[in-house]
Amino acid sequence: MASNGVAAQQAFAPVLSALATLQGNVERTQKSQAHDFLEKFQKSPEAWTTTHSMLQYADVTSEAKVFAATTLKGKITYDIDQLPRESLVELRDSILSLLSSYRSGLRPIRTQLCVCLANLAIQMTEWKDVLQVVVSTLGNNPESGDCVLEFLRVLPEEVTEGRKITLTEEELDARTTELLGDNAAQVLRLLTQYSQSSASAAVNPQLMECITSWLREIPVSEIVKSPLLGTIVDALSSDSSFEAAVECLCAIFKETRDVDDNIDVIRTLFLRVTSLRSKIAETAEGGDPDTFKGFARLFAEAGEAWVILIARMPTQFRPLVESVLECAARDKDKEAISLTFNFWYELKLYLVLEKYIEARVQLVDVFSRLVDIMIKHLEFPVPHGPDEGDLFDGDREQEEKFREFRHQMGDVLKDCCEVIGVTECLSKSFELIQRWVTTYAPQASDNKVPHWQELEAPLFSMRAMGRMVDKEENIILPQLMPLIVLIPDHEKVRFAAIMVLGRYTEWTSEHPDFLEPQLNYIIAAFNNKSKDVVRAAAMALKFFCVDCKTLLVGHAAQLETFYESILDKLPPASQEEVTEGVASVVSVQPIDRLYETLKLYCDPIVRKLMAKANAAHDEKGKLAVADHLQLLTLFIQVVNPYVPSGQENPAVKYCQEIFPILRAIVNNFNGFTPICERVCRCWRYMLISYRTAMQPLLPQLAENLVSGFASSRLGCFLWVTSSVVREFSDERELVDQATTEAIYQFFEQQCLTMLRALDKVPPEDLPDVIEDFFRLLIDALLYYPYRFLPSPLFSPIFDAALTALTLQQAEPLRATLHYLRDVLGYGGDNPPSTAFAKSPPEFQRIVKALLTAKGEILVQRILTGLMFNFPRDNMSDASGVLLALVELLPDSVAPWILSTIQMLPAGSVSQNESDRVMGSINKYAVFTRPSKFNLS
Secondary structure, eight states: OOOOSHHHHHHHHHHHHHHHHHHSSOOHHHHHHHHHHHHHHHHSTTHHHHHHHHHHOTTSOHHHHHHHHHHHHHHHHHOGGGSOGGGHHHHHHHHHHHHHHTTTSOHHHHHHHHHHHHHHHHHOTTOOOHHHHHHHHHTTSGGGHHHHHHHHHHHHHHHHTGGGSSOOHHHHHHHHHHHTGGGHHHHHHHHHHHHTTOHHHHTOHHHHHHHHHTTTTSOHHHHHHSTHHHHHHHGGGOTTTHHHHHHHHHHHHHTTOSGGGSHHHHHHHHHHHHTTTHHHHHHHHHSOHHHHHHHHHHHHHHHHHTHHHHHHOHHHHHHHHHHHHHHHHHOTTSSSGGGGHHHHHHHHHHHTSGGGHHHHHHTHHHHHHHHHHHHHHTSOOOOOSSOTTOTTTTOHHHHHHHHHHHHHHHHHHHHHHHHHOHHHHHHHHHHHHHHHHHHHGGGOOSSOOTTTHHHHHHHHHHHHHGGGSOTTOOSSHHHHHHHHTTOOOOHHHHHHHHHHHHHTHHHHHHOGGGHHHHHHHHHHHTTOSOHHHHHHHHHHHHHHHHHTGGGGGGGHHHHHHHHHHHGGGSOHHHHHHHHHHHHHHHHTSOHHHHHHHHHHHHHHHHHHHHHHHHHOOSHHHHHHHHHHHHHHHHHHHHOOOOOOTTSOOHHHHHHHHHHHHHHHHHHHTTTOHHHHHHHHHHHHHHHHHHGGGGGGGHHHHHHHHHHHHHHHOOTHHHHHHHHHHHHTSTTOTTSOHHHHHHHHHHHHHHHHHHHHHHHHSOGGGOHHHHHHHHHHHHHHHHHOHHHHTTSTTHHHHHHHHHHHTTOOOHHHHHHHHHHHHHHHHHHTTOOSOTTOSSOOHHHHHHHHHHHHHHHHHHHHHHHHIIIIISOGGGHHHHHHHHHHHHHHOHHHHHHHHHHHHHHSOTTSSOHHHHHHHHHHHHHHHHHHOTTTOOOO
């Protein structure tokens, strides 16, 4: 299939040149041209011979040979139809020859060639003696052992991934049985013989990888009964094979999860695993951290696999549980402990069941020790350098990793709460805090807090366990809360204390005697020099106001004074948190005081908003306006009073006052997206919060939405339009006919504006607006079908949907496809609206007439997208549209599909693939409407 002469060199010279361009320091256009050339080369028939030549030629670089092997793999996987069937034997022999020549060469090339051979074996169904041929061809040379192992390793993996190969499900299932099931016993013999052939073979990591790969085919009981189990365990003593041996054992554990079917195997494995317990202390004290981590993984994954047996037989399996606990306790570097977290979670799920109460009692002491271990691991490191403020020596990645790790340990503490009880866990935190207060508090000052890590860790543990603590708890928290508000002003300790108070606000709402000292402690923190402490105070204040709002009803005026005094000193995120909190207090004011209280809080915001808008001459100033608009929106979002029908809503009354200001802002900053989006968000929440009570504002709102969208083409104006369509639809009892008619006309105006925009601007320039537009159309179809479907706009909008299908972004495509599925739903028996048990006949006629006229283009766009353009996330929706279309118009769709396939570029779809697609469509259509569909 290849020659080594001058002609062969000339054939692959352009490929080498393109590869050199990609790897070289050249202009982007040259790289792009080289990339396009290589892509076309990989799809071309010439690539078969050229790749062989490159792999056979000695002077070709290793990188180019890897590319050649990878290309050959792709050709075999996707383009096997380019070769005559009778030439596959020659291709097979050629790959075997290449493998022989690369048996001791670079592993990446050897691996790719093994994958080539495996994929060829899957598709070459007439090749029945695959294993015998490969072993006899490659196994005669002692140096070929790794090559045979590599092939054996990749074969099950490639068969499992065989869905990408152009075989039917039935063919693939049959080939899987021939290649794997029928060869399992022979592979077990080969691997056993190899493992006993030499000392180096027994610790070859590729042997372990091969066993792991075949575990789904070779019964785990056969491996455990064979000498291979001893080989794997012994391989743990070799540095070269340790990692692969750990992976292999963990895979074996997973295969024994059906414990009742594998009880004898588990007994054997349990003895092997627990005999390794001495390795925990040995590797923790003086060994390699990675080795310790590997043993921790072994014990943890064995525990996960046999967790049900631990619950059934806690005494017998206690050594395994204690081994996992020891791994957690001895992990000084905090690198391995996370491997145990899932085990504790899985075990907890069983122990909390009444059925396993005995195991729970037997393991209470283990979980009690686990709490101690977790709290100790929560401690921040003690700084070693002169800068005591930098606990991680400038390693920000390590610091972030530690923070994430602490939250995971917090989840383990929650598991412990469920097993041994919240009071027991909280008492451990309380004892540690009390011990610190007794021992070190007299020595502490604001500038120096000795051993603060020992105080901060139990505080963090309290915060982590907060969700588990009942708000009626009256044993530990009444003793603990008075201690917390006395904690000294160390940044991390103060931060932790405030976060604890913010976490227990539901408890405080039931214990109002503790409210004032806690609230004072939090309010005082707003003057702290640490930004982190101030942010924590803002978050805690939000939770206090939300959960204790009824206790703060009478303090609204004092709270407003504080709110206005600190608002401008906070970063935007904290401003929003504090605003959400105080808005909650406003929301529970008596209805007769609500308007004046809302006005008290919001008027200063509006005044500052106007001042910021007047001074916004650059992007920074405009962004400040956008941020400040969000504060107003939060009040509208949270202050949502119940007002009996017929009475004026005080919140809507205030909205009427500020609407001209919002309108002026959106008009003045019409080209600035963040401001327009924030104003639209505010309007949208007015509709969501006050619903039909917003009717007096509808004319002004609709006018501004129409003009805003026409001038800016921003999708945010369509968000609000959707809310209007939903809230004032025909289905609303409180909405009169004149209003719904006006709303529909307003919707049509937005559609006309969008259609004009699509006439002038290519869809790829408006992806976000297209997404918002079709989400609006979905609502219109749902709430106004009697007006929308017969509308003159229905057909042009369908054309817009066809245009949108040329996009390649997932979200606008998803919205468009959902709209099309809803349209097709009205054409059949499953309309999207629950108002209809079945789509009315006039709807069906309209939809089918439209599809008869334009369905062929729809089929072309959907099929092209499925094969070439659509992101993976859109595949199911696109398939749904196509199948719904087949169901509606089976006689028309089949020819459309066939003509679309025939229009594709030569080589895009093989004849086999085309026949398979048509066969699938035929089966579906015959199933849905057998009397109406026939492709033959």
